[in-house]
Amino acid sequence: MDIMFNFRTAYLEEGVLQTDPIKLRHYYMNTTRFYIDCLCLMPLDFLYLSIGFKSIVRIFRLVKIYRFWTFLDRTERHTNYPNLFRTIVMIHYLLAIFHWNACLIYILHTRSELGFSKRFSFSFSDSGLDYFKALYWSISALTLAQNYETKPVSKEDYIFLSIELIFALLLFATIMGHVASIVSNLSNARKDFQAKLDAVKTYMSLRRVPSNLEDRVIRWFDYLWMSHKSVDDNQVLSLLPYKLRAEIAIHVHLDTLKRVEIFQNTEAGFLNELVLRLKPVLFSPGDFICRKGEVGKEMYIVNRGKLHVMADNNKTVLATLKAGSYFGEISILNMGSGNRRTASVRSVGYSDLFCLSKEDLWEVLKEYPAVRVKLEAIAVKRLEKHKKPLIQQINLKRSKSAPGLVEASCRLPFHAPIRRTGSGVRHLSTIEEAEIPVDTPTTLPIYSFEPQQNQPQHQPLSLSSNSLLTAAPLASSISVTSSLNSTRQPTINHSVSWSTTTDTKSPVGLPRVGRTYSLIHSDTRSRKNSIISNEIEYLRKRLGELEKQDLSLNSMYKDEYLETKARLKTLEEKQFIGK
Numbered sequence: 001m002d003i004m005f006n007f008r009t010a011y012l013e014e015g016v017l018q019t020d021p022i023k024l025r026h027y028y029m030n031t032t033r034f035y036i037d038c039l040c041l042m043p044l045d046f047l048y049l050s051i052g053f054k055s056i057v058r059i060f061r062l063v064k065i066y067r068f069w070t071f072l073d074r075t076e077r078h079t080n081y082p083n084l085f086r087t088i089v090m091i092h093y094l095l096a097i098f099h100w101n102a103c104l105i106y107i108l109h110t111r112s113e114l115g116f117s118k119r120f121s122f123s124f125s126d127s128g129l130d131y132f133k134a135l136y137w138s139i140s141a142l143t144l145a146q147n148y149e150t151k152p153v154s155k156e157d158y159i160f161l162s163i164e165l166i167f168a169l170l171l172f173a174t175i176m177g178h179v180a181s182i183v184s185n186l187s188n189a190r191k192d193f194q195a196k197l198d199a200v201k202t203y204m205s206l207r208r209v210p211s212n213l214e215d216r217v218i219r220w221f222d223y224l225w226m227s228h229k230s231v232d233d234n235q236v237l238s239l240l241p242y243k244l245r246a247e248i249a250i251h252v253h254l255d256t257l258k259r260v261e262i263f264q265n266t267e268a269g270f271l272n273e274l275v276l277r278l279k280p281v282l283f284s285p286g287d288f289i290c291r292k293g294e295v296g297k298e299m300y301i302v303n304r305g306k307l308h309v310m311a312d313n314n315k316t317v318l319a320t321l322k323a324g325s326y327f328g329e330i331s332i333l334n335m336g337s338g339n340r341r342t343a344s345v346r347s348v349g350y351s352d353l354f355c356l357s358k359e360d361l362w363e364v365l366k367e368y369p370a371v372r373v374k375l376e377a378i379a380v381k382r383l384e385k386h387k388k389p390l391i392q393q394i395n396l397k398r399s400k401s402a403p404g405l406v407e408a409s410c411r412l413p414f415h416a417p418i419r420r421t422g423s424g425v426r427h428l429s430t431i432e433e434a435e436i437p438v439d440t441p442t443t444l445p446i447y448s449f450e451p452q453q454n455q456p457q458h459q460p461l462s463l464s465s466n467s468l469l470t471a472a473p474l475a476s477s478i479s480v481t482s483s484l485n486s487t488r489q490p491t492i493n494h495s496v497s498w499s500t501t502t503d504t505k506s507p508v509g510l511p512r513v514g515r516t517y518s519l520i521h522s523d524t525r526s527r528k529n530s531i532i533s534n535e536i537e538y539l540r541k542r543l544g545e546l547e548k549q550d551l552s553l554n555s556m557y558k559d560e561y562l563e564t565k566a567r568l569k570t571l572e573e574k575q576f577i578g579k
């Protein structure tokens, strides 16, 4: 039977599963297994006819034990209960050893010619009882149990019992080792967790952390353990290839991710790209996940728990976020007050979040611009809540053609956003007039900002257009003005332009100047060229200044230097092509 199965058992050839019956037959017949199986099938039983029943004749059947070991090996790899399986295998081996030892004892003590003292009255009439007597003697010898019956008498007894004792000792040590490893495997997770907690406790007591904070840390650990969050997913999955890890992560987090608006109806690849970049984080009750005005470096997706988006007074709740919500995207998309948080978010109870870094999000959004539009559309809605009066004035209409698109229908006054500086809140710029360009769908709109030097600083902006304006450029243009840094940036008196979609990652070449601008629709080629020339002029000037800085001293300058350089290159190329 087994040989027949072997003839039809598929095998892997250079990683490809072979199922062709002829190939399978050839393959099996060329292996050692085939010869071992044939040896086992030798019809030695016919010898019974001449020599009578002798069980030793069946010894060749034992060679098939390799199949049993293969079975154990495979089952151990496949089972979900490896410890239980190992325990069963160990008991199985033990029973087999006791049995063989009992058989040996029976043989030795029923053959008087072997010189063993007759301590058992094996009565061949009741072979069942004889077997159990031998088994009992075997077990007591191998488990080192005191048994007066086993006291040696003859020389042969002494030799045999000494060997038995040595074997019993080895067996005992092996069993103990196995049991210890099974037990320690069972409590490994607990021990690891306890070790980490102990380390943190020791640290806190060494550093004299206040007891209320210490309490919070311990309660956080408690929740971590109770919610089975103590397993480090990344460490566990680190051995797997990227694709498999992504599949597991998607499966594990599917319920949460399905509820997240930006993940609904998106390409499967987007989820794949993102899911392995999500890092689980846990916050305690009352923790601020982010505070208004901070620089945003990551966004969060709520896996479990409840969070409040707080108003400026830190008392009024602007919105409640639950599983499937996300937050923190506005600052990393530079949509609100530049890269600053527009609101504080506080955890109500324990919150189980996924954290996504700015770099990772930008990297993924580069490939999936539709998701960016979705994100920005929702962000605009959220911003509306903060700046209701402002948005009411803008009176944006949602586009019917695409989600995330907003339509500007008339001349609208627009107050420039404000930003916090070291010395407090200040208005950075005010946009005076904006016209939104009508561009062909395939080409990118170019917005130009022209300084209005003679106008007062905090003058409202009016925005007029009968064309479509995507939420992204609008929001981005807001960030252009709001991310200005008056302490670092010189005032410039020329036009600057920013192509919103050519550079999605970072608004390179953003006009970081704090003055009044008008947003002008450039529909003629020469106008565009002059805008580009102006920006090039500004960027060159700024680059020169930045080169004078000690870039290694200040990463902020360094970033800006690199951004400016890249933007300048793009524009120079654009200008060159234009010519």
Ligand SMILES: Nc1ncnc2c1ncn2[C@@H]1O[C@@H]2COP(=O)(O)O[C@H]2[C@H]1O
Residues within 6 Å of the ligand: 290, 296, 309, 318, 319, 326, 327, 328, 329, 330, 331, 332, 336, 340, 341, 342, 343, 344, 345, 382, 383, 385, 386
């Ligand atoms: N009204 C709101 N409703 C829901 N979420 C908001 C609201 N206002 C702000 N947020 C979120 O709170 C986050 C605070 O940090 P960000 O400004 O980066 O991004 C913000 C939004 O994601």
